[in-house]
Amino acid sequence: MNSTVQARISPELKEEAEAIFASMGMTTAEAIRIFLQQTVNMGGLPFQPMAKIPPMMTQEPKRLVLKEQDGQTQRGNDFLLSIVGLAPLEDNLSQRDEEILAREMGQ
Numbered sequence: 001m002n003s004t005v006q007a008r009i010s011p012e013l014k015e016e017a018e019a020i021f022a023s024m025g026m027t028t029a030e031a032i033r034i035f036l037q038q039t040v041n042m043g044g045l046p047f048q049p050m051a052k053i054p055p056m057m058t059q060e061p062k063r064l065v066l067k068e069q070d071g072q073t074q075r076g077n078d079f080l081l082s083i084v085g086l087a088p089l090e091d092n093l094s095q096r097d098e099e100i101l102a103r104e105m106g107q
Contacts, residue, residue, distance in 0.1 A: 005032065
């Protein structure tokens with residue numbers, strides 16, 4: 001037997017989340033089931049809650065950082081720091097980073 005879960009959320013949040021889920025090939029109900037199952041599996045939230053991501057960390061910079069998942073965590077961290085103004089971007093870019101950045105920016 002199934003149970004029903006109801007939650008009050010803003011229409012904007014619902015629409016944004018549904019669009020993301022749809023782009024991943026799932027419904028909101030499937031996403032909620034995944035969230036609940038992962039919460040049980042991990043014995044807590046399946047992510048670390050944090051303040052909203054700063055505007056400068058929207059899709060484009062995040063995508064560039066996520067492409068660096070080949071064991072080069074420090075370079076990714078340096079890149080993140082440069083985005084929020086804690087380190088000069090030029091000091092943190094390798095040739096590969098510059099090529100990725102140029103390609104992503106359409107240059």
